[in-house]
Amino acid sequence: MTTISAASPLGPTAFVLGGGGVLGAAEVGMLSALLEAGCRPDLVVGTSVGAINGAAVAADPTAEAIEMLTELWSDLGRSDVFAGGPAKQLATVVQHGYLHSNAPLRKLLHAHLAATFEELPVRFQCVAASIERASAHWFDQGPLVDAVLASCAVPALLPPVKIGDEHYVDGGLIDSTPVGRAVALGARTVYVLHVGRIERPLRPGRWPWEAGLVAFEIARRRGFADAMASLPSGVTVHVLPVGDTVGTPLLGLRYRSAAGVRRRIEQARHATAEYLTKEDANTANTANTADSAGSVGSGRSGGSGGAR
Numbered sequence: 001m002t003t004i005s006a007a008s009p010l011g012p013t014a015f016v017l018g019g020g021g022v023l024g025a026a027e028v029g030m031l032s033a034l035l036e037a038g039c040r041p042d043l044v045v046g047t048s049v050g051a052i053n054g055a056a057v058a059a060d061p062t063a064e065a066i067e068m069l070t071e072l073w074s075d076l077g078r079s080d081v082f083a084g085g086p087a088k089q090l091a092t093v094v095q096h097g098y099l100h101s102n103a104p105l106r107k108l109l110h111a112h113l114a115a116t117f118e119e120l121p122v123r124f125q126c127v128a129a130s131i132e133r134a135s136a137h138w139f140d141q142g143p144l145v146d147a148v149l150a151s152c153a154v155p156a157l158l159p160p161v162k163i164g165d166e167h168y169v170d171g172g173l174i175d176s177t178p179v180g181r182a183v184a185l186g187a188r189t190v191y192v193l194h195v196g197r198i199e200r201p202l203r204p205g206r207w208p209w210e211a212g213l214v215a216f217e218i219a220r221r222r223g224f225a226d227a228m229a230s231l232p233s234g235v236t237v238h239v240l241p242v243g244d245t246v247g248t249p250l251l252g253l254r255y256r257s258a259a260g261v262r263r264r265i266e267q268a269r270h271a272t273a274e275y276l277t278k279e280d281a282n283t284a285n286t287a288n289t290a291d292s293a294g295s296v297g298s299g300r301s302g303g304s305g306g307a308r
Contacts, residue, residue: 005302012042014029014187016179019048019172020195021154023242025073025261027053027193029268030240032066034191037276043187044124045178047171050193051126051151053142058124059114060305072112073261102149102158102256109145117141125185127171127178131160136174138181175252176220179227183235192238238279243271 015034017027020247027050040061046054052072056065114120117140125140128150139147152170160167175181182190202218205211230239258274 008133012187013039013042013189013191014045014182014185015041015054015191015193016177016182017050017054017193018177018195019050019051019170022158022261023195023264024049024053026242026244026268027196028066028069028073029243030193030272031057031069031264031272032063032269033272033276035061035066036273039191039276041122041191043182044122044289045182045185046124046126046151047175047178048154049153049175051052051148051171052113053193054126055120055124055148057115058120058122061122068112070262070265072108073265076108076261095295099157102153102161105152105158106149107144113148114144116144117147120144123185125181127175127181128153128161128168128208129171131167131169131176132263133166136171137166137168172220173216175223177224177227179237180226181229188235190235192237193238194239195242195274238275241268241275243267
């Protein structure tokens with residue numbers, strides 16, 4: 001795949017990394033395939049768990065970042081990030097209003113990420129939801145770990161993160177797949193690393209917490225569809241495939257489970273590599289046609305793995 005830069009008629013290029021909890025491991029496979037194909041981002045934007053993966057690749061868009069992320073994801077479920085049994089979790093909820101302290105996750109991020117946005121060789125932004133303003137806040141300067149931690153602060157699971165005079169929670173509540181942000185920052189070729197499997201139908205939840213998850217998923221999918229429908233002309237959006245042939249049920253996932261992490265990474269890497277190869281072939285076949293400058297994402301939507 002040809003490297004696309006700001007000087008390219010198809011650039012600048014952005015990687016957009018959405019949220020997805022434990023499914024976020026699939027983004028590592030997608031990143032691996034993109035880098036192996038020679039695609040380098042001019043801009044990276046992320047939300048929730050995508051902020052972790054995005055910050056890592058913005059710091060080092062090479063195979064070394066993929067190795068680090070693979071190790072991080074493999075160790076996550078075995079670490080003390082989400083430690084504690086039901087009794088301890090109940091006590092924490094009663095006392096603080098959330099299940100887990102964010103101290104272990106903060107320590108893990110400090111060990112793997114850069115200290116500040118300014119140190120990153122690739123421009124990076126991540127989003128969190130401001131409680132006080134009930135709106136999105138995009139972080140693009142200053143301490144990196146605090147911003148990423150805020151973007152990952154799932155309500156009731158982790159505490160809000162205080163930065164300045166405001167408290168922030170998971171960016172997925174505001175913008176779970178920030179395609180619009182990438183376009184607003186000048187991207188003209190966008191690769192969406194989306195693990196929500198939007199092509200699969202939802203089903204009603206059996207338990208109250210499942211009903212909440214389904215409600216959030218409906219809003220998330222609607223937001224993504226609206227973003228795709230409002231794309232301006234001249235923008236190409238590639239929604240990369242997850243490659244999950246097993247069909248992991250949305251409501252059957254456990255946020256602390258590391259089972260299947262390497263499988264998800266490899267499946268996504270293989271599926272994305274195939275997709276990129278096909279896109280290169282399609283581009284080569286239409287190189288001499290009048291409209292071969294790029295696919296315009298003017299509101300078309302559909303399942304994962306396709307150019308809009």
